[in-house]
Amino acid sequence: MSRxxxxxxxxxxxxxxxxxxxxxxxxxIEADEWGFPVVRREALPAHLADHAERAVHACPxxxxxxxxxxx
Numbered sequence: 296m297s298r299x300x301x302x303x304x305x306x307x308x309x310x311x312x313x314x315x316x317x318x319x320x321x322x323x324i325e326a327d328e329w330g331f332p333v334v335r336r337e338a339l340p341a342h343l344a345d346h347a348e349r350a351v352h353a354c355p356x357x358x359x360x361x362x363x364x365x366x
Contacts, residue, residue, distance in 0.1 A: 300338040300364035303347050307331070309358035316359050319350040338364035 303323060305316070312330035322343055325333045339347055339361070351359050 300341075301344060301347065301361045302336070302338055302364045303334050303350075304360055304362050305332050305334055306358045306360075309356050311356050311358075313355055315353050315355065316350040319353055320346050323347065324350070332359070 303316075303320070310331055312326075312332075314326045314330045314332075316332050317324045317326040320343065323335050323339060323346075327333050344361075347361055351361055
């Protein structure tokens with residue numbers, strides 16, 4: 296069974312720019328010059344889903360999450 300397509304979303308008001316998510320998911324998240332995440336908007340490739348979940352759980356501010364991608 297295949298996984299549903301997901302997107303990575305960051306709550307900019309909760310984020311303090313620690314950069315943990317960008318370190319754990321560099322293929323999808325870049326840190327800007329202040330350390331805040333810049334996330335790609337399209338659906339995450341299935342092979343990165345586990346890495347995205349690790350980034351979500353490692354965020355010290357719980358500012359990142361995954362959501363089901365809309366078609």
